Amino acid sequence: MSGNTDDTPRRTDPRTFAVRAVSLLSQLVIPIMIGGFAILDEGEFDDMILFFLPLVLAVVGANILFAYLRWSRLTYSVGEADIRVDSGVLSRAARSVPYERIQDVSLEQKLVPRLFGLVEVKFETGAGGGDDLALAYLPESEGERLRELVRTRREGAVLEQSDDEVPASTEESRLLFAMSPRRVVTFGLFEFSLAVVAVVGGFASQIDFLLPFEIWDWRAWREQLAGPGQWLAGLGFLAQVIGGLFAVGSLLLVGVVTGVIRTVMREWDFRLERTDKGLRRRRGLVTRTDLVMPVHRVQALRVRTGFVRRLFGWHALKLVSLAGDSGSANHEAVPFAQMQEIAPVVAETGFSLPGHTLDWHRAMPTYRIDNFLVGFAITLVTSAVVLALGRFDVALLLVFIGGGWMALQEYLAWRWGRHAIDAGQLYTRRGWFAPDVAIASRGKLQSVEIVRNPLARMRGYADLRFGLAGGRLRIRGLPLVEARQIRDAVLDSMTEQDFSEIVEGQTVRA
Amino acid sequence: MDDADDLTQLDPAYKSMLRLQLAIAALVLLVAATIAEVAIPGWTGAVWIPALCVAAYALIRVPLRRYHATGFSLADERLRVVRGIFFRTDTVVPFGRVQHIDVGQGPLERAFGIATLTVHTAGTHNASVSLPGLRHEDATAMRENIRAAIRRDTR
Numbered sequence: 001m002s003g004n005t006d007d008t009p010r011r012t013d014p015r016t017f018a019v020r021a022v023s024l025l026s027q028l029v030i031p032i033m034i035g036g037f038a039i040l041d042e043g044e045f046d047d048m049i050l051f052f053l054p055l056v057l058a059v060v061g062a063n064i065l066f067a068y069l070r071w072s073r074l075t076y077s078v079g080e081a082d083i084r085v086d087s088g089v090l091s092r093a094a095r096s097v098p099y100e101r102i103q104d105v106s107l108e109q110k111l112v113p114r115l116f117g118l119v120e121v122k123f124e125t126g127a128g129g130g131d132d133l134a135l136a137y138l139p140e141s142e143g144e145r146l147r148e149l150v151r152t153r154r155e156g157a158v159l160e161q162s163d164d165e166v167p168a169s170t171e172e173s174r175l176l177f178a179m180s181p182r183r184v185v186t187f188g189l190f191e192f193s194l195a196v197v198a199v200v201g202g203f204a205s206q207i208d209f210l211l212p213f214e215i216w217d218w219r220a221w222r223e224q225l226a227g228p229g230q231w232l233a234g235l236g237f238l239a240q241v242i243g244g245l246f247a248v249g250s251l252l253l254v255g256v257v258t259g260v261i262r263t264v265m266r267e268w269d270f271r272l273e274r275t276d277k278g279l280r281r282r283r284g285l286v287t288r289t290d291l292v293m294p295v296h297r298v299q300a301l302r303v304r305t306g307f308v309r310r311l312f313g314w315h316a317l318k319l320v321s322l323a324g325d326s327g328s329a330n331h332e333a334v335p336f337a338q339m340q341e342i343a344p345v346v347a348e349t350g351f352s353l354p355g356h357t358l359d360w361h362r363a364m365p366t367y368r369i370d371n372f373l374v375g376f377a378i379t380l381v382t383s384a385v386v387l388a389l390g391r392f393d394v395a396l397l398l399v400f401i402g403g404g405w406m407a408l409q410e411y412l413a414w415r416w417g418r419h420a421i422d423a424g425q426l427y428t429r430r431g432w433f434a435p436d437v438a439i440a441s442r443g444k445l446q447s448v449e450i451v452r453n454p455l456a457r458m459r460g461y462a463d464l465r466f467g468l469a470g471g472r473l474r475i476r477g478l479p480l481v482e483a484r485q486i487r488d489a490v491l492d493s494m495t496e497q498d499f500s501e502i503v504e505g506q507t508v509r510a
Numbered sequence: 511m512d513d514a515d516d517l518t519q520l521d522p523a524y525k526s527m528l529r530l531q532l533a534i535a536a537l538v539l540l541v542a543a544t545i546a547e548v549a550i551p552g553w554t555g556a557v558w559i560p561a562l563c564v565a566a567y568a569l570i571r572v573p574l575r576r577y578h579a580t581g582f583s584l585a586d587e588r589l590r591v592v593r594g595i596f597f598r599t600d601t602v603v604p605f606g607r608v609q610h611i612d613v614g615q616g617p618l619e620r621a622f623g624i625a626t627l628t629v630h631t632a633g634t635h636n637a638s639v640s641l642p643g644l645r646h647e648d649a650t651a652m653r654e655n656i657r658a659a660i661r662r663d664t665r
Contacts, residue, residue: 445607445633446603446607446631446632446633446636447601447602447603447604447607447631447633447635447636447639448601448602449599449600449601449602449635449636450599450600450601451597451598451599451600452597452598452599453596453597453598454596454597457598465635465636466633466635467603467607467631467632467633467634467635467636467637468633468634468635469632469633469634470634471634472634472635473635474635487602491588491602491604494604494606494607495586495587495588495604495606497606
């Protein structure tokens with residue numbers, strides 16, 4: 001536990017090698033089995049096994065040897081100013097990452113390493129293009145230690161080498177949000193995946209030759225049902241309906257069950273805590289992830305909900321942050337909660353939810369009308385072409401249904417899309433189907449742009465686009481005067497602080 | 511120009527450079543038109559005349575419009591770039607949000623002694639804002655200007 005920054009190169013945990021071997025074997029088992037079946041088919045089993053067994057053993061052995069070499073040649077050292085990793089069996093590579101450049105450290109546990117109590121430590125440098133440095137695998141304690149180390153380095157409070165360093169466990173943490181198993185399952189019910197249903201449905205109709213019955217064939221269904229309940233067959237039409245309902249119902253069940261299982265795997269034992277380094281999120285059943293989101297790096301918030309879950313008051317909170325969370329810069333802070341549970345988390349990030357007194361504005365009706373007119377003009381051209389092809393009915397349908405749908409769409413977008421600005425924040429809200437509220441801090445934006453196409457210039461509206469680190473934010477179709485006002489207000493807040501002050505939070509310490 | 515409040519115009523050499531750039535494109539177009547003219551039988555000029563019209567418009571009108579549509583300002587420690595004939599964009603980046611700055615010169619730009627200034631921000635949208643058609647000395651001076659402002663802010 002001692003020695004904070006000893007420069008001696010260390011190896012990853014020896015059990016890494018075991019993990020690699022296990023995953024390697026599981027990768028090899030399938031090809032070997034397939035090969036085995038092929039051999040068995042040939043019939044000359046004894047000859048073949050004599051021939052193949054040494055070959056298989058040689059391949060497995062070579063792989064394990066290589067895994068061992070890789071493990072033995074990979075060392076990392078934790079220096080005064082950086083973390084260095086030397087790796088490579090034949091060609092050697094040395095990489096050094098200064099602490100200042102490390103945006104975040106995340107720990108990830110996949111199934112096999114978890115059995116061994118190992119973690120993969122990822123150092124994110126936010127340079128675009130994913131993780132720049134990863135160490136697989138280290139003991140859990142070592143992972144925690146490295147993370148603490150990087151965090152304290154980055155905070156600027158450089159701890160001199162001392163053995164009475166504060167252990168990670170005493171770091172105080174406050175639980176902000178947790179999901180009970182019941183909540184996770186409820187969440188899963190809402191995660192009904194139409195895509196899975198479509199895939200399973202398509203699959204079922206593709207591989208129906210494997211099933212003992214024809215899923216889409218009503219007559220076959222009737223025969224199936226005729227066995228146990230002869231009276232059903234007599235009912236004829238009713239049996240068809242029951243069969244159809246059964247097929248649809250089982251597909252829906254598959255969708256629901258997949259949703260629940262996927263959600264349980266991902267969100268099990270979800271815990272969001274406030275530590276002195278930021279918001280710490282742990283979740284997952286098989287693969288448990290542990291992530292700390294530094295609060296001062298949060299650039300904006302996003303509160304979303306779905307069409308159905310809105311009726312029950314369920315919302316999700318995402319943090320738009322500078323450091324990427326395995327690819328996406330959106331960290332899910334609260335995936336599924338009521339607004340009164342989200343509010344304390346929002347307060348913790350230094351943002352605030354839109355208040356009741358907020359002065360919301362809508363887009364200019366002219367903008368939505370123009371949008372509709374442009375869309376309708378395209379529809380008219382299309383139906384003119386259809387008409388020329390001699391399909392009068394289709395052309396008429398296109399004009400009425402397409403036009404009606406577009407008019408409704410634009411009206412709803414106008415009705416529900418809003419924006420507002422107050423002393424410190426900027427709010428946008430859009431979507432009637434699944435409302436999505438974005439909250440950005442005025443001071444944390446990167447650039448402001450007013451965009452106007454020819455139509456907008458003629459009709460006096462404009463789009464506002466904001467440069468937001470890790471996300472996008474735009475307000476469409478607002479009056480030019482208002483766009484200029486918002487721009488000037490936002491720019492004034494932006495120039496109050498320099499970028500590095502935003503990123504580092506409390507820089508002025510030294 | 512709808513919002514030309516206090517924008518600085520680009521270097522006039524930018525017009526000449528654009529014209530030369532477009533002339534090269536027009537040459538390619540005319541060569542293609544000539545081939546088409548020869549290949550397609552019929553009245554001489556069916557391809558030639560429209561092609562010539564396009565080329566003339568591109569050489570006479572486009573550089574002027576582009577030149578007049580573009581402007582910039584460095585007031586209040588903010589870089590403001592107004593661009594675009596059809597889709598007009600008006601972008602403002604405060605110096606405090608600039609991550610790094612490039613001054614680039616293509617071969618044609620070098621011949622005319624002009625350069626493109628590009629500032630990079632951390633935003634996903636407008637990750638880089640570029641301003642073409644500056645005198646090279648001006649571009650480097652602007653770069654130094656912005657860099658000094660950044661350093662002053664961070665220290």
